[in-house]
Amino acid sequence: MSGKENGMTEGPLDAPKAGADAPPSTSASALFDLRNVIALLFGVYGIVLTINGIVSGNDPANLAKTGGSNLNLETGIGMLVIGALFVVWVVTRPLKVPTAEETAAQDDRPAGH
Numbered sequence: 001m002s003g004k005e006n007g008m009t010e011g012p013l014d015a016p017k018a019g020a021d022a023p024p025s026t027s028a029s030a031l032f033d034l035r036n037v038i039a040l041l042f043g044v045y046g047i048v049l050t051i052n053g054i055v056s057g058n059d060p061a062n063l064a065k066t067g068g069s070n071l072n073l074e075t076g077i078g079m080l081v082i083g084a085l086f087v088v089w090v091v092t093r094p095l096k097v098p099t100a101e102e103t104a105a106q107d108d109r110p111a112g113h
Helices: 026-031 034-055 060-065 071-092 100-106
Strands: none
Touching: 034 071
């Protein structure tokens, strides 16, 4: 008995939808928001540089290399501020996953748009 006799069809119509045709996942898209990753990287590197600047900031050899300023501390604080701004951005403007109605409305556009 073939698939057509069972009422089953074969071919790409049965294939699970993937890529742009897949339904949106709300949890995965919010979890892997690129802004979260960037905020985490800025935060981690900012903490490392801030601690390094506090611990070895008054070393005369390091101050002589940088013209008298503690660049590790200053850069670390700057990176922490940028990381915090990314977190504020994520909280104030979260990702909006399109609903089925919005996706259907977008499919009415001409091809290539």
